[in-house]
Amino acid sequence: MDQKDRILVIGALGQVGQELVETLRLRYGTERVIGSDIRLPENPPELFEAVDVLDTERLLAIVRKYNIRYIYHLAALLSATAEQKIKGGWRLNMQGLFNVLDLAVEGHIDKIFWPSSIAVFGPSTPRVDTPQTTVMDPNTVYGISKLAGERWCDYYHARFGVDVRSIRYPGLIGYKSLPGGGTTDYAVDIFHAALQQGSYTSFLGPDTRLPMMYMPDAIKATIGIMDAEAASVKIRSSYNIASMSFTPAEIGAEIGQHVPGFQLDYAPDHRQAIADSWPQSIVDQDARADWGWQESYDLAKMTADMLLNLKKQ
Ligand code: AKB
Numbered sequence: 484m485d486q487k488d489r490i491l492v493i494g495a496l497g498q499v500g501q502e503l504v505e506t507l508r509l510r511y512g513t514e515r516v517i518g519s520d521i522r523l524p525e526n527p528p529e530l531f532e533a534v535d536v537l538d539t540e541r542l543l544a545i546v547r548k549y550n551i552r553y554i555y556h557l558a559a560l561l562s563a564t565a566e567q568k569i570k571g572g573w574r575l576n577m578q579g580l581f582n583v584l585d586l587a588v589e590g591h592i593d594k595i596f597w598p599s600s601i602a603v604f605g606p607s608t609p610r611v612d613t614p615q616t617t618v619m620d621p622n623t624v625y626g627i628s629k630l631a632g633e634r635w636c637d638y639y640h641a642r643f644g645v646d647v648r649s650i651r652y653p654g655l656i657g658y659k660s661l662p663g664g665g666t667t668d669y670a671v672d673i674f675h676a677a678l679q680q681g682s683y684t685s686f687l688g689p690d691t692r693l694p695m696m697y698m699p700d701a702i703k704a705t706i707g708i709m710d711a712e713a714a715s716v717k718i719r720s721s722y723n724i725a726s727m728s729f730t731p732a733e734i735g736a737e738i739g740q741h742v743p744g745f746q747l748d749y750a751p752d753h754r755q756a757i758a759d760s761w762p763q764s765i766v767d768q769d770a771r772a773d774w775g776w777q778e779s780y781d782l783a784k785m786t787a788d789m790l791l792n793l794k795k796q
Contacts, residue, residue, distance in 0.1 A: 489515050489549045493536050493583070494557030496520040499598070499652075499701065501660040503555060506702050517549050521558070536579035546591050553709070555596045556583045562602055562757050564664030565624040576628035580635060587645040595647040596709050599633050599721035601694055602626035603651060606760045613762035615723045615769050623757055633720040640719035648708045649721035653728075653765065656785065657698030658792040666757045670695055670734060673747075674789050677738045682746035686754050689732040692763040696726045697780040697788070704776055711774035718769060725765035726778030727785070737786045 490507055494500045495518030507516045519534040532545050536558045545551065558579055565572030586592045604613055605620035621627050629651075639645040654667025662668040669685050670693075676683035687693075696704075704724050708716060729737075735747035770776035780788070 485552070487550055488552040489517055490553040490555065491517045491519060491545065491549065491551040492555045492557065493519050493534065493579075494559070495531065496524060497557055498655060498657065498660045498662040499698075499705070500555075500557045502657060502698055502702055503557070503705060505659075506706065507555075510706075517545070517551065519545065536582055537575065539582050539585075542582055543586065543591065546586060551591075552593045553595075554583055554586070554592055555705070555709075556580065557598060559598075559628075560625065561663065561665040562600075562623050562625040563666055563668075563754050565628070566753070566757070569624050572624045573628055576625070577631060577635075580632045584635065584639045584645055584647065587647070588639065588643045593646060594709065595645065596705060597632065597636060597647060597649050598705070599629045599649050599651045600625070601651055601653050601761050601765065602757075603630040603633060603721070604760075604762050608762060610761075610763045612764055612766050613723070614766050615718070622760055626760075629721075637720040646713055647719065648711075648716050649719075650704055650708055650724045650770065651721050651765075652701060653694035653696050653725065655696055655698055655701050656789065657701075658789050658796065659698070666754045666761075667693055667695065669731060673731070673734060673738065674793055677742045677745050678790070678793055681742065681744060682748070683735075684748045684750050685731040685735075686750060686752045687731050687758050688749055688751045688755060690730050691751075691755065691758045692728050692730045693758060694725055694728045694762060694765045696724070696778070697785040700726050700778045700780055703779070704770070707776060708770075708774055715774050717773050722770040722773075722776075723765045723767040724770045724776055725767040726780060727782050728764040729782050734782065734786070737782055738790070741786065741790050 518531040560572035739745045
């Protein structure tokens with residue numbers, strides 16, 4: 484990337500966006516990373532713009548204003564929220580992606596990161612050690628939009644040469660930002676509740692095993708695939724990536740090692756059905772072989788680090 488070229492993060496106030504902007508700024512310098520979200524936060528940080536990814540004119544104006552060449556397009560409605568806002572979820576998740584892909588076709592930008600999710604898999608997918616390529620029959624609005632998005636990324640790469648790169652995020656856990664509207668959010672809420680109340684009621688049942696990842700690993704994978712040589716990014720739909728899988732009971736037991744007397748209860752709600760349609764564990768050998776993906780955190784290491792940092796806050 485040329486010194487005068489800049490990076491735009493769309494969805495910079497979201498769970499991943501906040502940490503990604505921070506990491507990219509440390510790496511490339513504050514002035515080269517522009518944050519954006521649908522609205523400005525109360526005290527907007529430096530170089531932050533209100534951009535609705537559905538507003539193509541505004542999007543192009545910002546790309547031109549800052550000489551943007553790379554876009555990390557994170558804006559989306561997650562699995563639980565999109566079930567409540569079916570058409571809105573589809574529109575944001577699909578049209579937003581088209582608008583960014585078209586910027587590349589028109590030559591305004593060079594490279595795109597767009598996240599997919601384990602939600603692309605569905606009830607007929609093998610749930611244990613889910614391979615990169617397998618049956619995919621998502622039955623949620625979010626999953627359907629992510630699978631369609633993957634197909635469009637692959638199409639735009641093959642047809643127009645768009646350099647778009649993607650990974651399938653598992654549930655993401657971090658202490659710097661909160662998730663919003665996902666099925667895996669319990670795995671963040673549980674840490675806050677453990678420290679504040681010493682107890683938590685999980686909205687997923689005790690044995691619901693899901694693939695998860697600690698945020699530093701997710702950020703490493705996100706920047707890692709963008710940094711990789713184009714030729715080594717062989718899959719242009721989206722890569723499976725994995726680091727750990729656990730159940731609410733297992734993470735509760737791990738937290739209990741650090742928070743004596745921690746009490747975990749269960750009251751499964753509508754999100755249980757979504758979780759039950761997703762994989763329990765993921766095979767990610769393509770990401771490891773093609774562009775060197777390697778995780779740093781397992782459940783024990785993540786739990787210790789989460790609690791340490793939340794206590795400091
Ligand atoms: C969600 O739960 O919707 C997300 C995801 C797995 O993509 N965290």
